[in-house]
Amino acid sequence: MSAFVTADAVHLADFNRVCTQQASASDYPLCAEVASNVVIYEARTLRNSDRLAVMNELHRLFRDGPGVMVVRRAYEDLEVVDRHSQVFNEIFANEAAKGVEADHFAKAGSNGRIWNSLQKAALQSPESFVEYYANPLLGLIAEAWLGPSYQVTAQVNVVHPGGQAQQPHRDYHLGFQTDDVVERFPLPLHRLSQYLTLQGAIAHSDMPLETGPTQLLPFSQQYPLGYLAWRRTEFIDYFQQHAVQLPLNKGDLLFFNSALFHAAGTNRTPDRQRMANLLQISSAFGKPMEALDRDRMMLAVYPALLANTALDAQAVEAVIGCTADGYSFPTNLDTDPPLKGLAPQTGQQLMAQALNERWPLADFAAAVEQMRVKRLA
Numbered sequence: 427m428s429a430f431v432t433a434d435a436v437h438l439a440d441f442n443r444v445c446t447q448q449a450s451a452s453d454y455p456l457c458a459e460v461a462s463n464v465v466i467y468e469a470r471t472l473r474n475s476d477r478l479a480v481m482n483e484l485h486r487l488f489r490d491g492p493g494v495m496v497v498r499r500a501y502e503d504l505e506v507v508d509r510h511s512q513v514f515n516e517i518f519a520n521e522a523a524k525g526v527e528a529d530h531f532a533k534a535g536s537n538g539r540i541w542n543s544l545q546k547a548a549l550q551s552p553e554s555f556v557e558y559y560a561n562p563l564l565g566l567i568a569e570a571w572l573g574p575s576y577q578v579t580a581q582v583n584v585v586h587p588g589g590q591a592q593q594p595h596r597d598y599h600l601g602f603q604t605d606d607v608v609e610r611f612p613l614p615l616h617r618l619s620q621y622l623t624l625q626g627a628i629a630h631s632d633m634p635l636e637t638g639p640t641q642l643l644p645f646s647q648q649y650p651l652g653y654l655a656w657r658r659t660e661f662i663d664y665f666q667q668h669a670v671q672l673p674l675n676k677g678d679l680l681f682f683n684s685a686l687f688h689a690a691g692t693n694r695t696p697d698r699q700r701m702a703n704l705l706q707i708s709s710a711f712g713k714p715m716e717a718l719d720r721d722r723m724m725l726a727v728y729p730a731l732l733a734n735t736a737l738d739a740q741a742v743e744a745v746i747g748c749t750a751d752g753y754s755f756p757t758n759l760d761t762d763p764p765l766k767g768l769a770p771q772t773g774q775q776l777m778a779q780a781l782n783e784r785w786p787l788a789d790f791a792a793a794v795e796q797m798r799v800k801r802l803a
Contacts, residue, residue, distance in 0.1 A: 427650075429612040433605055436655045438664060444649045445668060449492045456483055462670035463492045463644035469500045469679075472563060484570035488624070492644035494682035500563050500628070501677035510558040511630045511701065513551045514540060514582050537589050540582035542716050543703060547580075548723045548749065552730035559748040560741035564626075567681050568707045571624045575710035575752030575772070579718065582630075585638060585693045585700040592689040593657075594641070594665040598623050598706065598715050600653040601684065608653045616653050620685035622712035626705035627681075633674040637700040638691030640680065641669040647685035656687060665689070681705075710753040720751045721794050724777055728790055731781060742781065750774040762800035773797065 427435075451460045456475055458468045465487055472480055487495055501507050517540050540546060548555045568576045595601060600608050600619040608616070633639040643665055646652060655661045665687055674680060682688065684706075693700055708714040727749045731742060750773035754764075762770045776797060780790045 427613060429614070430609070431613055431651065431654070432609050433654045433658075436651045436658065436661075438660050441646070441649050441652075441655065441661065441664065445643060445645050445664075447492075447645045449644065453491065454483055454487060456480060458498070461672060463494075464642065464670065464672055465492060465495045466672075467495060467497050469497050469502070469563060472497065472566065477566065480566060481570035484567060488571050488647075488681075488683045490648075493647040493686045494642050494644055494680070495567075496672060496674065497563060497567075497679040497681075498675070499677060500679040501561060504677050506557050507628070507630055507677050509554050510547065510551075510703075513547050513554050514543065514630070514701075514703070517543070517546050517550055517582075518584075537586060538582075538584040542579065542718065543582040544578060544580040544748065545718045545723055549726050552727045553734075555727060555749075556730045556734055556737070556745050559745050560737055562740045562744045563679065564705070565744045565747050567626070567679070568624055571621075571683075572707060572709045575774070576624075576747070577708040577710065577712075577714045577751070577753075578748045579706050579708070579714050579716045581704045581706070581716075583690070583702055583704055585690065587693055587695050587697055587699065589638070589690075589693040589700075591638065591641065591692040594643070594662055594669070594687045594689040595656050596652055596687060597625055597684040599712070601656070602715075603653075605654055605657065613650060616650060619653065620647060620683055622709045623684040624705075624707045625682050625684050625686075625688075626679060626707065627702040628705065629674040629676050629678045629680070630701040630703060631699065632676050633700050633702075635671055635673050636694045637698055638693040639671050639674055639700070641665070641671055641689045641691050642682065643669050643687040646687040647683040652685055652687065661687075720749070720773055721798055723749050724773060724794055725787075725791055728777065728780065729787055732784070732787075743778070746774050746777050746781075750777045757801045758803055761802070762797075770800075771797070 449460045449463045451457055454465050456471055457465045459466050518538055671691055752772050752774040754769035754772050757770055764770050776793055
């Protein structure tokens with residue numbers, strides 16, 4: 427196939443051949459079951475299994491398999507989820523009082539949206555942020571697809587009763603470009619796009635099928651021309667005929683390859699809303715969709731981490747991974763040269779050092795400011 431292709435190269439028959447594959451539980455030894463081509467895991471199994479074996483299996487699932495997985499009972503203590511839901515509700519109230527527009531991706535009034543829920547929650551309630559993002563499964567799954575130093579962003583979505591389904595789509599990066607822009611990128615970059623982002627969701631409410639959990643088309647991430655296909659009528663019709671939905675319980679996780687065709691479902695209930703914290707996790711080598719003030723987040727979260735002595739090292743690492751920047755670049759190499767190895771110290775490394783050595787907040791704040799100034803052009 428040529429490096430540069432147009433929408434004329436898209437054929438539904440090729441897409442159908444990809445999407446009619448069947449996943450088998452025998453291909454995923456750590457899973458509990460496969461339901462509707464979605465691989466389902468128990469959180470305890472992932473926590474207690476060899477880390478490298480887990481990451482190899484999950485990477486293969488996202489790349490060569492159905493591209494979507496669920497983790498049951500990822501949060502065993504549901505009060506942690508409920509406390510963070512309350513934080514989100516406080517943010518919703520604050521933004522409503524300021525007249526903040528909820529969402530440009532949905533019809534007005536059908537849902538509620540908190541953009542950049544990661545930073546807003548860290549500043550609103552650092553204590554809740556720490557206990558919520560201390561779940562090491564989030565980092566385990568992200569690293570399986572993206573490697574280390576991934577960049578977490580998050581957005582809360584609440585679908586009210588009667589909220590309508592989305593159009594099926596692929597996500598960031600090329601999924602957010604028009605066809606004429608996508609055609610300008612060579613096909614290897616189409617494939618690369620899905621390796622730069624992982625989509626996830628933490629269920630903040632029970633999601634029976636009637637509430638409209640995410641519609642998913644397993645294996646569709648394998649179709650190489652999908653970024654040119656998802657807007658076409660015949661592909662939309664195919665999705666609506668073949669997409670699957672799985673009910674989720676509060677505290678479950680859903681993760682999928684960003685190139686998987688998917689869409690939020692219709693909430694058909696008269697009185698139940700569906701609430702999820704949507705995670706869009708980016709590779710260290712890619713640009714995340716949202717701009718975050720990581721320095722401000724570090725200063726807000728550090729005292730709460732310092733005070734929470736009940737967390738083990740893995741949990742602390744998980745929180746740091748969601749808070750600080752884990753990649754050394756871009757920087758100003760005149761003022762921020764690598765002193766050890768080939769790369770300057772990262773925000774994550776600085777935060778870990780400060781916690782290990784029990785720095786007072788004032789000392790940590792001074793070091794964060796020094797790092798910020800050194801990175802300026």
